[in-house]
Amino acid sequence: MVPPWLGNSRHVCQASHGLLDRTCRRLSRRPLARTGEECLARLGLYCFVADDSLPRPGLDAARTLAPGEDSRDLGFGGRVAQQTRNRFLNRDGSFNVRREGLPFFRSLSAYHALLTMSWPRFFLMSALGYFATNAAFAVAYLLCGPEALDGSKAIGLGPRFAEAFFFSVQTLATIGYGVLSPNGMAANLVSAVEALFGLMGFALVTGILFSRFSRPTPHVTFSDNAVVAPFRGGRALMFRVANERSNQLTDVRARVILSRLEGPSASRARRFHELSLDRPQVVFFPLHWVVVHPIDERSPLRGTTPEEFEAADSEILILLSAMDETFFQTVHVRSSYKPQEVAWGMKFADMFLRSEDGLVGIDMRKIHDLEPVP
Numbered sequence: 001m002v003p004p005w006l007g008n009s010r011h012v013c014q015a016s017h018g019l020l021d022r023t024c025r026r027l028s029r030r031p032l033a034r035t036g037e038e039c040l041a042r043l044g045l046y047c048f049v050a051d052d053s054l055p056r057p058g059l060d061a062a063r064t065l066a067p068g069e070d071s072r073d074l075g076f077g078g079r080v081a082q083q084t085r086n087r088f089l090n091r092d093g094s095f096n097v098r099r100e101g102l103p104f105f106r107s108l109s110a111y112h113a114l115l116t117m118s119w120p121r122f123f124l125m126s127a128l129g130y131f132a133t134n135a136a137f138a139v140a141y142l143l144c145g146p147e148a149l150d151g152s153k154a155i156g157l158g159p160r161f162a163e164a165f166f167f168s169v170q171t172l173a174t175i176g177y178g179v180l181s182p183n184g185m186a187a188n189l190v191s192a193v194e195a196l197f198g199l200m201g202f203a204l205v206t207g208i209l210f211s212r213f214s215r216p217t218p219h220v221t222f223s224d225n226a227v228v229a230p231f232r233g234g235r236a237l238m239f240r241v242a243n244e245r246s247n248q249l250t251d252v253r254a255r256v257i258l259s260r261l262e263g264p265s266a267s268r269a270r271r272f273h274e275l276s277l278d279r280p281q282v283v284f285f286p287l288h289w290v291v292v293h294p295i296d297e298r299s300p301l302r303g304t305t306p307e308e309f310e311a312a313d314s315e316i317l318i319l320l321s322a323m324d325e326t327f328f329q330t331v332h333v334r335s336s337y338k339p340q341e342v343a344w345g346m347k348f349a350d351m352f353l354r355s356e357d358g359l360v361g362i363d364m365r366k367i368h369d370l371e372p373v374p
Contacts, residue, residue, distance in 0.1 A: 087315055088259065091222070093334035114208050115215060122212070126205060133201070134172060138164040140190045141182075148187035151180045172198035216327040219244040224368040226316060226337045228295070229347040235295045236278070239337065240348055241320065242288035242367055249285040249322040249331070256293055257319075258300055260312040270313075273300045285322065287362045290348065310339035346370045 090096050114122065141148050141164040142157075154163040167180045171194045182191040226239040237256075243249050256275045261268045276299070278292040295301045301309075316337040324331050349369035353361035 087336055087338050089315075089317055089334055089336035091335055111208075115211055133197070134165055134168040137168040137172070137190065137194045141167065141187060144184065144186040144190060147183055149180045150183040168194060171195060172201075174198060214327070216324045216329050216331050218249065218322065218324065218331040218333050220249075220320060220333045221364075221367060222318070222335045223348070225341050225343045225346075225370060227346045227348060227370065228342065228344045229373055231292060231294060237275070237293040237295060237301060237316070237342075238290055238348065239316075239318070240288055240290050240367055242362070242364060243285055244364070248325040250325060251281070251283060252285045252289065252320060252322040253281045254291050255280075255319045256291065257317040258314065259317060260309075260314040262312065275299065275301075287360065288351065288367060291318075306339075306342075306344045309342065314339055316342070343370055345373050347373050
């Protein structure tokens with residue numbers, strides 16, 4: 001039965017005549033009549049292909065880019081891709097874009113911000129929130145009146161605030177030393193609200209701390225420069241990557257995309273080309289990996305000079321994906337190289353360590369080191 005999305009446009013797929021002949025002789029003991037179509041009809045093996053103009057649900061969406069094929073704008077948008085002269089990806093993998101017009105609280109994701117900020121900033125934000133909360137409740141106790149805290153001996157606004165502040169600390173953490181206690185309905189209501197706020201606040205902070213520790217955050221370092229160096233009798237674009245942590249990354253895959261301006265000067269347009277790699281995947285990643293794009297007859301970089309590479313506002317976009325064995329989750333790392341970060345006529349210095357016991361090692365301090373090509 002022909003799928004409904006094929007319509008009236010169907011064609012028998014092209015196949016090897018010899019293979020069909022052997023198949024027919026083996027199964028039907030009859031020679032192939034005129035074409036492979038009759039044999040396919042006997043065997044019930046039809047292959048329908050829709051016209052390119054017709055939608056093919058589930059097929060076009062799953063289509064992957066072939067190396068060297070124009071990959072449109074990668075999701076940046078055609079207008080941005082044509083007009084921007086800045087890098088698309090920063091070296092740390094963040095996107096070099098800016099969004100405006102949304103209200104602050106609508107675009108704010110506090111959970112995401114607390115998960116992704118640095119550890120010093122996280123602890124600083126937690127400390128500031130802790131002191132601000134206790135200060136706010138201390139003011140609330142002061143507003144309840146001078147008799148709000150039973151057992152208070154402070155005289156004056158400053159000492160009273162300090163006393164209320166430390167009483168708030170005890171209430172928020174559910175400590176309670178027994179020296180001070182709330183007196184009156186207003187003070188007891190503030191104390192009840194603070195106790196609930198403290199329980200919820202500490203639970204949230206504990207959950208965020210756990211999430212930060214349990215979230216896989218790969219630390220893959222890229223060489224400061226990519227190089228164009230000799231490779232198998234020709235040239236190749238190369239860069240080095242290494243895992244900075246002791247955890248194991250497996251099934252590491254790399255995608256490298258070239259972005260540059262092409263065409264006549266009056267109508268130059270930005271094009272994206274996925275570069276074919278000598279080895280697009282490594283199963284294990286215990287040391288370092290030199291990602292290599294051979295500049296052969298199929299490469300969009302064939303015949304390109306350093307001056308042309310810079311004049312085309314080129315950028316090498318990189319996406320690495322791997323399986324983190326510690327968390328059993330897929331992690332992604334991004335980076336890019338601009339023309340001033342690509343060294344022509346240079347090669348990477350040897351970073352392997354030689355030891356008498358036969359163990360293989362690398363010196364991570366040399367991952368960025370370059371040396372001239374002899």
